[in-house]
Every structure is written in structure tokens, then in C-alpha cells.
Amino acid sequence: LSLISSYYIICYIKKDKWDMELRHLITQIIEDNKSELIGFLSDLIRIPSVNLGEPNTGNEQAVQTFIASYLEKMGLDVAMKAYDEKRQRPNVLAHWHGKGGGESLLINAHADVVPINDPEKWTHEPFGGIVSEGRIWGRGAADDKQGIAAMVFAVKALQKAGVKLKGDVILLSSVGEESNEGGTLGAGRAMADELNKPTFAIVTESTGGTDLDIEGPSLFFFELIVNGKAVHIGDRNMAIYPQPRSIPCGNECGADALQKTLPILQMLYQKERDWALNWRDSIVGCGGLKTFDKKGVGVYSINICNIEGGTYLGSIPGKVRILGSVFHPQDYSSTDIFKQLKQHVLAVASTDSWLVSHPPQMQLLKNCHYWQGYKVLPDHPGVKAAERAYQNATGKPLNISGFKAVCDATYLQRVGIPSVVFGAGESGFGVHGVDESCSIELILRTCKFLASMILEWCNADK
Numbered sequence: 129l130s131l132i133s134s135y136y137i138i139c140y141i142k143k144d145k146w147d148m149e150l151r152h153l154i155t156q157i158i159e160d161n162k163s164e165l166i167g168f169l170s171d172l173i174r175i176p177s178v179n180l181g182e183p184n185t186g187n188e189q190a191v192q193t194f195i196a197s198y199l200e201k202m203g204l205d206v207a208m209k210a211y212d213e214k215r216q217r218p219n220v221l222a223h224w225h226g227k228g229g230g231e232s233l234l235i236n237a238h239a240d241v242v243p244i245n246d247p248e249k250w251t252h253e254p255f256g257g258i259v260s261e262g263r264i265w266g267r268g269a270a271d272d273k274q275g276i277a278a279m280v281f282a283v284k285a286l287q288k289a290g291v292k293l294k295g296d297v298i299l300l301s302s303v304g305e306e307s308n309e310g311g312t313l314g315a316g317r318a319m320a321d322e323l324n325k326p327t328f329a330i331v332t333e334s335t336g337g338t339d340l341d342i343e344g345p346s347l348f349f350f351e352l353i354v355n356g357k358a359v360h361i362g363d364r365n366m367a368i369y370p371q372p373r374s375i376p377c378g379n380e381c382g383a384d385a386l387q388k389t390l391p392i393l394q395m396l397y398q399k400e401r402d403w404a405l406n407w408r409d410s411i412v413g414c415g416g417l418k419t420f421d422k423k424g425v426g427v428y429s430i431n432i433c434n435i436e437g438g439t440y441l442g443s444i445p446g447k448v449r450i451l452g453s454v455f456h457p458q459d460y461s462s463t464d465i466f467k468q469l470k471q472h473v474l475a476v477a478s479t480d481s482w483l484v485s486h487p488p489q490m491q492l493l494k495n496c497h498y499w500q501g502y503k504v505l506p507d508h509p510g511v512k513a514a515e516r517a518y519q520n521a522t523g524k525p526l527n528i529s530g531f532k533a534v535c536d537a538t539y540l541q542r543v544g545i546p547s548v549v550f551g552a553g554e555s556g557f558g559v560h561g562v563d564e565s566c567s568i569e570l571i572l573r574t575c576k577f578l579a580s581m582i583l584e585w586c587n588a589d590k
């Protein structure tokens with residue numbers, strides 16, 4: 129062995145030992161700060177930041193002011209960026225500046241929460257931030273305030289450990305996610321005028337604290353109206369059964385809009401199955417990349433969200449209105465998929481003489497109801513760094529998977545920031561429903577992962 133190579137071997141061992149000691153120290157700090165972290169999350173839940181789900185209905189100002197002052201006390205460079213008309217819905221953008229020369233990482237969580245629909249059904253006060261059974265309870269516990277708490281305490285732990293980074297860390301607590309305003313006044317808008325865009329982003333929506341979701345489907349909503357002809361219920365027999373010659377019947381008397389809608393609904397359910405069986409995907413399917421050989425059935429679906437119909441108690445239904453949602457692969461345009469569905473609806477209608485002369489009206493609901501999917505490739509250096517970071521933080525491999533919904537990763541990607549999703553919330557624990565809660569163990573795991581990811585990506589100085 130030459131002198132030079134022994135020097136490098138010693139350096140390598142030292143570096144490795146340093147890495148392990150630092151990781152151990154950071155994990156220990158996060159564990160030690162557990163009650164402070166959960167207290168902070170409780171405080172966030174206790175400041176209701178309800179967004180009714182339509183544009184211009186978010187009420188994020190109070191919680192954002194609270195978060196901004198917390199981040200300022202940590203010594204971060206904090207900016208409030210509001211793009212709504214009244215300037216009452218600020219995004220909080222906090223920079224932790226590195227010395228330069230490293231990659232920069234954005235961590236984004238949204239501060240708005242969905243409303244409480246059935247308060248009497250909640251076991252714990254919806255805005256109480258109560259801790260019980262190893263979980264924290266309340267609206268926003270999972271979606272998405274766990275993410276704000278995890279990212280803030282990840283940076284705090286690194287600061288306490290004395291870590292100096294080369295690249296910048298940017299924490300973004302954004303507004304208007306639940307109302308699809310990420311592109312107009314939320315996360316994407318806030319990053320659009322940043323001069324030095326971060327080279328990778330993690331959006332902390334719920335992925336069970338186990339999955340890194342590197343892509344998601346596109347989503348659109350549609351409205352379908354089927355018009356019939358309302359007549360007195362006493363004339364129903366004439367409207368639906370043939371009658372002797374010279375007695376009016378069928379369309380001359382009336383047309384039951386609900387009955388005419390049924391074959392269309394059946395076709396839509398059939399189409400959904402057809403998609404599920406054909407659009408199988410190794411990432412946006414069940415299981416993620418670990419089940420690569422067994423491509424799962426994807427999230428692609430047609431959901432009939434709402435049916436309204438009928439005219440009057442004493443008449444046969446004159447009109448039916450249906451609202452539906454469609455998740456489809458992002459490689460197809462929503463306009464094309466919608467056109468295809470409309471053709472299918474008209475094909476069904478072509479078998480009914482009433483519907484031929486009164487064709488169903490179908491329209492794409494645009495504006496706040498359309499989301500493009502997002503995508504980062506599995507071999508992107510950010511994904512590789514996340515895999516190392518998760519392994520280092522938890523001792524387990526990270527599952528690479530697909531997001532089962534839509535989020536602000538869409539709008540961050542649109543302004544040129546490769547974005548993936550990882551967060552502590554799990555499906556089935558009241559997200560957008562009753563008794564929302566989040567596992568405290570998973571919040572700590574997310575915090576450890578984020579700290580580890582910052583070390584990996586922003587190149588800590590040794």
C-alpha cells in the first residue's frame with residue numbers, strides 16, 4: 129500500500145464515521161425535541177385555516193403569520209408573498225442560506241385545510257390538536273400541517289447539530305392548495321419569481337411515511353346533463369308503454385330523464401373497468417416499483433361524484449345532472465380523454481329516439497377543477513438522494529411509488545422544479561373526512577427523513 133492510498137483510506141473511514149456520528153446526533157436531537165415538535169403542530173391545528181375548496185375562500189393569514197414568526201426566531205430569511213387581491217393570503221417562504229456551491233432543496237407543505245362537515249361525529253375537537261393513542265388529532269393533522277412541523281424541526285435539528293450546508297434549504301408554507309390555486313397564488317406562483325430555483329423539491333402530502341411518490345395522474349371533472357320531458361306521474365304508463373293506435377305514447381307524452389341516464393351510467397362504469405384493466409402502471413399502480421414485475425392496477429378511474437335529478441314529487445323526472453371526476457394517465461391530454469367520453473355518451477344516446485333529438489350535454493369543468501399530473505423519473509439524482517437519505521434515516525429501503533391524488537407538485541413542476549411527494553399522513557385516517565389524525569411516530573420519521581435528505585442534497589460541509 130502506498131502512503132497516498134493509505135491516506136485516502138483513513139480519510140474515507142473518518143468521513144464515514146463522521147457521517148454516522150452526525151446522523152446519530154441529528155436523530156437524537158429530533159427524538160429529544162419530540163414534545164416541542166408535537167406542541168408546535170398542535171398550535172398549527174388550533175389556528176383554523178379553512179379553505180372552502182373554491183377559489184378565494186382560503187383563510188390562511190393567521191396560521192401563516194404564526195409560522196413566519198417561528199421561522200424568523202430560528203434565524204431564517206423569511207418572506208411573506210401574497211398574490212390575492214386583498215393581500216390576505218400570504219405564502220411563507222423561508223431561506224436557510226448555504227455557503228454556495230451545493231444543490232438547493234425546496235420543502236413545501238400547504239397551510240390551508242378542508243372544512244369540517246360533521247362536527248358531531250368527531251371523537252376529538254376538530255381544531256383541538258389533541259394527542260392520544262400515539263396520534264395527533266384534528267383537521268390538518270395529516271393534510272398537511274404534519275409536513276410544516278416536520279420540515280421546520282428537520283431544519284432546527286440540523287441547526288442544533290451545527291451543520292453548515294453548501295446549498296440553500298427553502299421552506300415553503302403555501303396557500304390555496306385545497307382550491308387548486310397553486311398556480312395562481314399558492315406554491316407554484318410563489319416559486320415562479322424566485323431567481324435561483326431550487327434543483328429539487330419535496331412536497332409533504334400524505335404517502336404513509338414509507339413511499340416517495342414520483343408521479344401522479346391527471347384529474348378533471350365533468351358535468352353531464354340529460355334532459356327528459358316531465359309529465360304528471362299519472363301519465364307515466366303512457367310515456368313508457370306502447371298504446372293502442374291513436375292514443376299518444378312514448379316521447380309524445382313524456383321522457384323519464386333518470387331512466388334515460390341509466391345506460392349512460394352503465395357505460396361509464398364499464399369504461400372505468402376497461403381503463404383499469406388496460407392502463408396498468410408500475411409506478412401509479414398499487415405497490416409501486418417494488419412490485420415492478422406485477423404491474424398494479426392504476427388509480428385511473430371515472431367516479432360519479434354527484435347525481436341530482438327529478439322535477440317535482442308528482443312528475444316523472446324531467447332532468448338529471450351528473451358531476452363526475454376522471455383520473456387518467458398524464459401522457460394523454462384531458463381534452464382528448466373528455467372528447468372520447470363524450471363520443472361514448474353520444475353513442476349510447478344514438479340508440480334512443482328521444483336522446484337523438486335531445487342529446488345529452490356534457491362539459492369539461494375547467495378552472496379550479498383541472499389538474500395536470502406531475503412526474504420525475506426514477507433515476508433522477510434527487511430520487512437517488514432520497515433513497516440514500518431514507519435508508520440512512522430509517523435503516524429501511526424507500527418505496528418508489530405514485531401519488532393517488534393531486535397536489536402542488538404539479539405547479540412546482542410547471543415552474544421548472546422537479547418535485548416528488550413524501551409525508552406522514554396515511555389514507556384511511558380521516559383526511560378530508562371525520563377524525564383526521566396522524567401517527568406521531570410517522571411524523572418523527574418524516575422529520576428524520578427530511579433532515580437526512582437535506583444533508584444528502586445540499587451537501588453538508590465536513
Ligand SMILES: [Zn+2]
Pocket residue numbers: 238271272305333535
Ligand atoms: Zn393536502
